[in-house]
Amino acid sequence: MNIVTDAENAEAGAKLHPEKKTIRLEAPGLGAASTWRHMGPGVAAAMTGIGASHIMHAPTAGAQYGYALLWVIPFAYILKYCAFEFAHRYTLVKGESIMDAYHRIGHGKGNWPLWYLMFQGVANTFGIAGRTLGCAAMIWAAFPFLSLELWSVVILLVTVGILWLGKYAAVEAVVKALIIVFALSCFIAFFLQAPSPGEYMSRLLPTLPPIGAALLFGAMWGYFPTTLEVAPMQSNWAVDKKSGMVKVRDLRRQGYEVELAPNYMRNYFTLFKRDMNISYIISGLTGMIFLIVGAAVLHPIGLVPSSREMGLTIARIYTDTFGAWIFPVIIAGGVAALFSTVFTYYDGQARLVEESAVRLRASLDTPERRKLIYRGFQVFLTAAGIGIVYGLPNPIFVVQIASFVALLFSPVLFWLSIQSVKRNFKTPEEMEFMPSKFMFAWAWVGTVGLALISAYVIWIGWL
Numbered sequence: 001m002n003i004v005t006d007a008e009n010a011e012a013g014a015k016l017h018p019e020k021k022t023i024r025l026e027a028p029g030l031g032a033a034s035t036w037r038h039m040g041p042g043v044a045a046a047m048t049g050i051g052a053s054h055i056m057h058a059p060t061a062g063a064q065y066g067y068a069l070l071w072v073i074p075f076a077y078i079l080k081y082c083a084f085e086f087a088h089r090y091t092l093v094k095g096e097s098i099m100d101a102y103h104r105i106g107h108g109k110g111n112w113p114l115w116y117l118m119f120q121g122v123a124n125t126f127g128i129a130g131r132t133l134g135c136a137a138m139i140w141a142a143f144p145f146l147s148l149e150l151w152s153v154v155i156l157l158v159t160v161g162i163l164w165l166g167k168y169a170a171v172e173a174v175v176k177a178l179i180i181v182f183a184l185s186c187f188i189a190f191f192l193q194a195p196s197p198g199e200y201m202s203r204l205l206p207t208l209p210p211i212g213a214a215l216l217f218g219a220m221w222g223y224f225p226t227t228l229e230v231a232p233m234q235s236n237w238a239v240d241k242k243s244g245m246v247k248v249r250d251l252r253r254q255g256y257e258v259e260l261a262p263n264y265m266r267n268y269f270t271l272f273k274r275d276m277n278i279s280y281i282i283s284g285l286t287g288m289i290f291l292i293v294g295a296a297v298l299h300p301i302g303l304v305p306s307s308r309e310m311g312l313t314i315a316r317i318y319t320d321t322f323g324a325w326i327f328p329v330i331i332a333g334g335v336a337a338l339f340s341t342v343f344t345y346y347d348g349q350a351r352l353v354e355e356s357a358v359r360l361r362a363s364l365d366t367p368e369r370r371k372l373i374y375r376g377f378q379v380f381l382t383a384a385g386i387g388i389v390y391g392l393p394n395p396i397f398v399v400q401i402a403s404f405v406a407l408l409f410s411p412v413l414f415w416l417s418i419q420s421v422k423r424n425f426k427t428p429e430e431m432e433f434m435p436s437k438f439m440f441a442w443a444w445v446g447t448v449g450l451a452l453i454s455a456y457v458i459w460i461g462w463l
Helices: 010-016 032-038 041-049 052-065 072-094 098-105 112-123 125-142 148-165 168-193 197-204 214-223 230-241 245-253 264-297 307-322 324-360 367-391 395-424 437-462
Strands: 022-025 257-260
Touching: 022 245, 052 125, 052 214, 052 264, 052 307, 052 324, 052 395, 072 098, 072 214, 072 230, 072 245, 072 264, 072 395, 072 437, 098 112, 098 230, 098 324, 098 395, 112 125, 112 324, 112 395, 125 148, 125 307, 125 324, 125 367, 125 395, 148 324, 148 367, 168 264, 168 307, 168 324, 214 395, 214 437, 230 245, 230 324, 230 395, 245 257, 264 307, 307 324, 307 395, 324 367, 395 437
Parallel strands: 022 257
Antiparallel strands: none
């Protein structure tokens, strides 16, 4: 019996030596280098969060209401945790996208989960337009020779161009570096400007939102840590990463028998949890710091980010702290953070529509038709986004509307994550990675909690 070892080179060995019928996959290491190498889907999900929520919602909440809404951020992260964890867990253990589970849940029932995702994708046009307006507002703050609307159109077209040319890898390193600099600037500003912990730590206990804060309150629940459609997006990214059983299923489809090292899945599971937890904690702390700095710098002078002046107002948090020299650094970092969310959603949302469509109609599952669906939806996003940009050129307001809509979609998407894991982990190997009763209870609290918050926001907004 011929055996190929080394999990990193197994697929390459299979292609080079087709006579080999059995492949042994060794477990990945658990050291720092291996942890870094396997970071990916969790970081990608965090990148979608460190954008509109952190740069637009958090400073606005701090500037307008001080620390009154600070508690929402950690509670939103806690409530939504299992939705993202279950989606990634599903792909790691089952070796397929969680959208396959959605398809099974809807089988014989009109495939409603897939139609729901596609409808959500259309509704998310407001979200992409809002993020684009926010990114454009940051650019306009430094380069006002084009209007906010024209800068938005440029961003939309550049995003599509990069995706269609497959050139994002060429700019990814620069974007990530700028986001890191931006986040570090925020942390430094926090340590230089933040009041004593006693002034804001007491605001980590839940309280009713201030009068007039209904839309922003709902928006923060919708966008922190990010929107829940990122859960199936994250699952698709995990498939691309070929972690855990994804690689095993791929090799078996090629006709190979796969032999797994005893701790193969256990080590992959450990790395997945590290990826998610590290990214989640950093994203959550960053969001809280953005709000605290906004409350410390902008709230005392009554300056609230709004309209096309949003970029200038947010930049003032840092220029008041460090001086005028940091203005280009903050603008570049803010543009990078918001552009990364525009790009990620353009790709992720189009892939959700593509994956839904090919499961709804098998005849669409060809490379040419997949490409047509993917790019066609991006053309729709661009056209609809331009319409929203010119019809409602107010970044903060558009993103708040989009965020509240995302909150309304959340309970059903959360329920789908729970059912996907609960109904599809059946073999002894899969049952070993079934979430505990505590985690299922936590997930149900999140689902019901988001539904109740949605109803509450509608109620107080109606009064």
